[in-house]
Amino acid sequence: MSKLLTISPSPHVHTSDSVNKIMYRVIFALVPALVWSVFMFGFEAVKVTFIAVAACIAFEFLIQKYIMKEIPKITDGSAALTGILLAFNVPANLPVWIIIIGALVAIGVGKLSFGGLGNNPFNPALVGRVFLLISFPVQMTSWPVTKQMVVDATTTATPLAILKEGIKNGQPVSDLLPNLPANMDLFYGNMSGSLGEISAIFLLLGFGYMLWKKVITWHIPVFILGTIFIFQGGMWLINPEKFIEPVFHLLSGGAMLGAIYMATDMVTSPMTHKGQFFYAVGIGLITVLIRNFGAYPEGISFAILIMNGFTPLLNAYIKPKRFGGKK
Structure with missing residues (x-):
């Protein structure tokens, strides 16, 4: 019986696309907005994005390997994309420990608790973002001024x-x-705003790229x-x-x-x-x-x-x- 061929219901579509290609194309589409965020917020934008991505990848690896007892699939780009989107939804001055908590909730609760990629009913990055907004409202609404704003303050609305x-x-x-x-x-x-709020033109540029690539x-x-x-x-x-x-x-x-x-x-x-x-x-x-x-x-x-x-x-x-x- 194990040698029988199991065929899924029609229609059967052949494509060269894969999960990896789709995830990395979305990441590539976000690069212009990320570059602009670095220009506006400086090193803080790099720090927030790096920590969010690294934490999401680390939590996915640890949970899959030691809790779910599966082969980690951290190279498919989904954890990295979740980290970038999480970073795009928080202030550039958010403390490191809060970013790590957000990454844990996004990956551990929003994604892997339902079985992983393809099974999660809710967007993982938004699960992490909303959890942080409800749990740490002061830190999540203290927006740093950009380098282009001339104001006598360190944060603004x-x-x-x-x-x-x-x-x-x-x-x-x-x-x-x-x-x-x-x-x-x-x-x-x-x-002022989060990394992903201050770059409409660059987000639209990425939108055009994803339409072109049919993502x-x-x-x-x-x-x-x-x-x-x-x-x-x-x-x-x-x-x-x-x-x-x-x-x-x-x-x-x-x-x-x-x-x-x-x-x-x-x-x-x-x-x-x-x-x-x-x-x-x-x-x-x-x-x-x-x-x-x-x-x-x-x-x-x-x-x-x-x-x-x-x-x-x-x-x-x-x-x-x-x-x-x-x-």
């Missing part, structure tokens, strides 16, 4: 935090605009950003003194990073384009609701994790027509 605090205190948006960076500054990354499709990023634009734009048209215009929300915070690099995770996102539509619209809508009405100025991390939980449901009930089947 992000544009979303400035907007959130001002509206909370009853200030109209028109009074807050002088304290907020212009959209072109947001586009080029001349602002991802355009559906999820475009549907997420389009939903944010439409819903935020509608609220802005209704009350422009309480809600800021939608382009600001697209270019600030983690909207670009989340929509392009984290919501598109093949393991945690729906398989069909129709399922991806509902998944992406859910992410965009939840992000807008949290940013405008929630306790946190940013909401895309929570939105992606929430919709990750709906992915199995979307895959189960939204399926393509079987070959030869009825419509």
Whole structure:
């Protein structure tokens, strides 16, 4: 019986792609944004990224070898990618020990506790990021000033935090605009935030590369950003003194990073384009609701994790027509 050939259900697709190629292509797509982060934050950006990547790889090796009793698969690039994405979601001045805790949660809880790559229902880097945000809110919201900012301080607030605090205190948006960076500054990354929040143009450059290499499709990023634009734009048209215009929300915070690099995770996102539509619209809508009405100025991390939980449901009930089947 052991010699019998087991064939999986059709269709059978042959491709030269592999897990390693896909992971390293995504890492390569993130290089321009990483270089810009180093330019803006200096050695701190290098330190945070190196520690996050090294810790993720180390924890994956140790857990797989000594707890799961498996051959470690640290060369496939998935642990390194998780480390880079984790680093892109935290401040450049985050203490080393907190980064290591985040890496342990991302790999140990978000990934390997479910069986490893291909089995995790939630994006591991976001699991680590949200855990750190809830556990260490002060450190996770103390953003260092960039080398290009001329301010008499060592830390500052992000544009979303400035907007959130001002509206909370009853200030109209028109009074807050002088304290907020212009959209072109947001586009080029001349602002404070995490490593992955200050480089919209370079994140889009990586997006173009991944589309070219067919690592991802355009559906999820475009549907997420389009939903944010439409819903935020509608609220802005209704009350422009309480809600800021939608382009600001697209270019600030983690909207670009989340929509392009984290919501598109093949393991945690729906398989069909129709399922991806509902998944992406859910992410965009939840992000807008949290940013405008929630306790946190940013909401895309929570939105992606929430919709990750709906992915199995979307895959189960939204399926393509079987070959030869009825419509």
